[in-house]
Amino acid sequence: MCDRVAQRYTMDNLFEELIGDGEIFANKEVLRPTYVPEHLPHRKEQIKGLADILSAALKEETPSNILIYGKTGTGKTSTVKYVSNELEKMAQKRGSNCSLLYINSEVFDTQYRLFAYLARVFNRRVPMIGWPTDMVYSEFKNGIDAEKRCVIVILDEVDKLVSKGDEALYILTRINGELTNARISLIGISNDLTFTELLDPRVKSSLGEEEIIFPPYNAAQLTDILDERAAMAFYDTVLDDAVIPLCAALAASEHGDARRALDLLRLSGEIAERAKSKKVSEEHVRSACQKLEMNKVVEVVKTLPLQSKIVLSSVLQLSKEKNKRRFSSGEVYNMYRRLCNHVGIEALTQRRVTDFISELDILGLVNAVIVSKGRYGRTKEIALSVPEECVQPVLLEDYKLKAISTIRVRTQITL
DNA sequence: CTTCCACGGGAACACTGGGGTG
DNA sequence: CACCCCAGTGTTCCCGTGGAAG
Numbered sequence: 001m002c003d004r005v006a007q008r009y010t011m012d013n014l015f016e017e018l019i020g021d022g023e024i025f026a027n028k029e030v031l032r033p034t035y036v037p038e039h040l041p042h043r044k045e046q047i048k049g050l051a052d053i054l055s056a057a058l059k060e061e062t063p064s065n066i067l068i069y070g071k072t073g074t075g076k077t078s079t080v081k082y083v084s085n086e087l088e089k090m091a092q093k094r095g096s097n098c099s100l101l102y103i104n105s106e107v108f109d110t111q112y113r114l115f116a117y118l119a120r121v122f123n124r125r126v127p128m129i130g131w132p133t134d135m136v137y138s139e140f141k142n143g144i145d146a147e148k149r150c151v152i153v154i155l156d157e158v159d160k161l162v163s164k165g166d167e168a169l170y171i172l173t174r175i176n177g178e179l180t181n182a183r184i185s186l187i188g189i190s191n192d193l194t195f196t197e198l199l200d201p202r203v204k205s206s207l208g209e210e211e212i213i214f215p216p217y218n219a220a221q222l223t224d225i226l227d228e229r230a231a232m233a234f235y236d237t238v239l240d241d242a243v244i245p246l247c248a249a250l251a252a253s254e255h256g257d258a259r260r261a262l263d264l265l266r267l268s269g270e271i272a273e274r275a276k277s278k279k280v281s282e283e284h285v286r287s288a289c290q291k292l293e294m295n296k297v298v299e300v301v302k303t304l305p306l307q308s309k310i311v312l313s314s315v316l317q318l319s320k321e322k323n324k325r326r327f328s329s330g331e332v333y334n335m336y337r338r339l340c341n342h343v344g345i346e347a348l349t350q351r352r353v354t355d356f357i358s359e360l361d362i363l364g365l366v367n368a369v370i371v372s373k374g375r376y377g378r379t380k381e382i383a384l385s386v387p388e389e390c391v392q393p394v395l396l397e398d399y400k401l402k403a404i405s406t407i408r409v410r411t412q413i414t415l
Numbered sequence: 416c417t418t419c420c421a422c423g424g425g426a427a428c429a430c431t432g433g434g435g436t437g
Numbered sequence: 438c439a440c441c442c443c444a445g446t447g448t449t450c451c452c453g454t455g456g457a458a459g
Contacts, residue, residue, distance in 0.1 A: 112444055130434030132443055164445090329421065349449060354422065370422070374458030377420025418459085427450075434443075 031266040070214025073257030097149040105161040111168040158188040216256025222248035
């Protein structure tokens with residue numbers, strides 16, 4: 001330890017060795033999720049389908065609305081971005097007024113925010129909040145209708161928008177009737193295959209005029225994708241033969257998520273680099289896989305709202321105090337009240353806490369099943385579904401929760 | 416068949432941070 | 438400036454419901 005520090009100080013600069021030409025990566029950027037590749041393996045069909053439909057825009061017609069389904073990391077966004085680039089290039093060449101608007105509905109997730117953003121794109125001044133929605137809408141409408149054009153609005157993660165009411169979509173699908181110059185068509189991208197069930201049937205049929213499905217990649221297809229990117233990202237011969245197939249297999253076993261496969265590959269490379277290894281080996285991939293899993297949990301826990309953290313702490317505390325794994329919602333709620341009291345935060349109602357538990361369940365931090373105990377009513381049985389030592393330190397990082405670490409462990413008799 | 420209890424959907428409410436208007 | 442309007446968010450309140458033990 002000591003001589004390692006000493007060695008570091010003898011170098012000219014702390015960063016010298018850190019930025020020195022790595023022997024692993026030639027270009028790490030191509031492994032990042034934001035990178036849009038020139039070539040998308042195994043997506044010919046989808047690209048062709050999308051291009052066929054959108055080509056109408058170049059002929060001064062209005063393309064049909066499109067709904068795109070597929071799980072995370074199946075190339076939906078990349079494909080759409082790729083096709084939009086091509087379309088925009090061609091439109092420019094032909095001098096037709098056709099543009100594409102990419103909107104992440106997770107960011108613009110309410111009616112107001114969506115219309116306000118759209119209005120601003122068309123040079124209308126609209127405040128972030130404060131106006132009645134219909135006013136914002138007509139600003140947007142006037143803005144877009146000011147000249148003859150065809151606008152293709154891409155709503156990524158459209159399910160996030162729908163979860164707060166489908167009125168915005170309803171309005172957008174019918175806006176063409178109110179426009180005289182401009183035309184709009186919509187592309188909705190969703191990774192939830194069942195979300196259309198929440199939609200008004202009129203919206204559903206109008207938005208889903210055309211549907212394109214992105215199936216998950218299998219291991220062989222993932223291998224192709226990784227091969228292609230690895231050729232650009234890494235120097236020749238630094239990857240062991242087993243590395244890519246292993247990354248592909250690990251990602252395929254989840255749900256064919258290419259993003260995950262790429263993350264895995266990148267992290268493996270980084271680990272190898274930090275270990276000063278000349279090659280990326282199977283070992284590196286395995287530790288990358290572990291680290292990725294860990295990071296996911298830590299990241300999720302860190303960004304939990306305070307109350308949610310307390311609820312999670314309650315489950316944690318319970319599993320420390322008693323030697324069982326599952327707890328009834330009543331037990332959790334009691335513990336929750338105790339903790340709130342201890343850290344000086346107002347406790348919420350049981351109703352609200354069950355909502356938090358459901359959210360934790362969806363996030364996979366906790367496992368909850370409803371069980372009926374016959375005469376004695378029904379409860380949710382709750383168990384922690386991630387390792388304690390993974391969660392605890394992250395929870396205690398929150399300064400408002402520091403006090404929890406000092407809570408005394410009650411004996412079983414007092415309860 | 417009854418009975419019990421939390422689950423979970425939905426309405427109602429409070430609060431926030433911004434707008435326009437007189 | 439005071440005042441009310443508006444969208445959005447987080448919460449509480451109310452209540453119908455599922456389903457096995459008794």
